[in-house]
Amino acid sequence: AQTVTQSQPEMSVQEAETVTLSCTYDTSENNYYLFWYKQPPSRQMILVIRQEAYKQQNATENRFSVNFQKAAKSFSLKISDSQLGDTAMYFCAFMGNRDDKIIFGKGTRLHILP
Amino acid sequence: DSGVTQTPKHLITATGQRVTLRCSPRSGDLSVYWYQQSLDQGLQFLIQYYNGEERAKGNILERFSAQQFPDLHSELNLSSLELGDSALYFCASTYRERPQETQYFGPGTRLLVL
Numbered sequence: 001a002q003t004v005t006q007s008q009p010e011m012s013v014q015e016a017e018t019v020t021l022s023c024t025y026d027t028s029e030n031n032y033y034l035f036w037y038k039q040p041p042s043r044q045m046i047l048v049i050r051q052e053a054y055k056q057q058n059a060t061e062n063r064f065s066v067n068f069q070k071a072a073k074s075f076s077l078k079i080s081d082s083q084l085g086d087t088a089m090y091f092c093a094f095m096g097n098r099d100d101k102i103i104f105g106k107g108t109r110l111h112i113l114p
Numbered sequence: 115d116s117g118v119t120q121t122p123k124h125l126i127t128a129t130g131q132r133v134t135l136r137c138s139p140r141s142g143d144l145s146v147y148w149y150q151q152s153l154d155q156g157l158q159f160l161i162q163y164y165n166g167e168e169r170a171k172g173n174i175l176e177r178f179s180a181q182q183f184p185d186l187h188s189e190l191n192l193s194s195l196e197l198g199d200s201a202l203y204f205c206a207s208t209y210r211e212r213p214q215e216t217q218y219f220g221p222g223t224r225l226l227v228l
Binding site: 103 | 116156157158159170172202204206216217219221222
């Protein structure tokens with residue numbers, strides 16, 4: 001069964017610093033999709049970034065980028081120049097190509113400190 | 115604002131009761147997904163509908179059911195409610211059948227079972 005593990009339950013960084021959130025997953029599939037979702041205090045779920053496993057290039061969205069290591073089954077999220085508005089719960093998620101279920105990790109609560 | 119609407123925002127009910135949660139997808143989206151977010155289980159995929167038909171099933175209890183109507187809105191019915199059903203219920207929508215594309219989440223319905 002596929003699993004998603006986020007080993008950091010909570011993190012705090014100063015505003016303007018760079019922070020990396022870790023995510024590992026387990027699958028026997030070769031093609032799949034990985035996502036990072038952000039859930040701010042409003043509880044809205046917002047897609048931050050997505051990566052297709054067949055693409056070797058790491059996805060980037062403005063200040064957000066990923067380090068996708070397929071062999072290691074690792075998918076970390078880097079937030080550069082962190083802002084107060086980045087304070088949120090961040091969920092790593094996996095979806096296989098054969099199965100339409102999205103599996104979420106337990107989340108990392110990120111605090112950006114002024 | 116994602117364009118996905120959910121009603122009601124909050125719901126308080128008693129054990130053994132039945133409730134209906136409603137979701138309207140973004141204009142033009144054909145697929146609706148339901149998720150449950152609870153403290154102990156995390157964020158779990160429940161069920162997906164595409165253009166009125168059930169497309170994928172996740173960890174949905176037999177006491178729960180859903181449907182998608184011709185106007186594409188969806189309802190999640192929860193019956194014989196238990197204390198453990200207290201959670202935040204999200205719906206999300208996409209245009210296509212496969213959920214690999216960006217899922218737009220609604221604001222959620224917070225259910226409290228007393």
